[in-house]
Amino acid sequence: MPTMKSKRETERDISQAIIRFEKEFMGRGPLETRTYIVDDMILVRLKGVLTPAELKLAEAEERDRGRYLIKQVRQELIQHGRPLLDAVVKEILGSDPISLHTDISAKTGERIIVFTLENPPKFRDS
Incomplete structure (x- = not known):
């Protein structure tokens, strides 16, 4: 079991791990x-x-098609990388996520990832 950290430290560790994943697996960091x-x-x-x-594709003449393609490719990539993401969360929190939900806006370039856990994590007092 990992050493108990504050909530803020844990959030920072998860952010850093996701940045590494994005750079190493997806090819570009946020x-x-x-x-x-x-x-x-x-x-x-x-x-x-x-x-x-991808930004050029999202703004191309057939903008809706380009955005759709970006979302499809990114969705497929995240599914292939899911075992890595689950492992990162488990390493930091000491338990496996039970589900992962994600979406990306091809218009703004923003991605949201939501992990759900079996139980709320415990933190030391900040």
């Missing part, structure tokens, strides 16, 4: 990442995750 732990959920908000090519 411009900004914030993590919030609320009861038995972990909400991760990533800004600026789209590549320059």
Whole structure:
């Protein structure tokens, strides 16, 4: 079991791990990442995750098709990377997430990842 940390330290550790995942697995890190732990959920908000090519595709003449394709590819990639994400959360919190939900805005370049946990994590007092 990991050493008990404060909620803020744990949120920071999760943000850093997600940034590493995005850089190593997805090929580009976000411009900004914030993590919030609320009861038995972990909400991760990533800004600026789209590549320059994806941004161009999202603004192309057939904008809806381009955005749809970006969302589909990113969804597929995150599903293939899910075991890595689950392992990161388990390493930091000491328990496996039970589900992962995600969506990306091809318009703003923002991604939201929500993990649900079996039980709310415990923290030491800040």
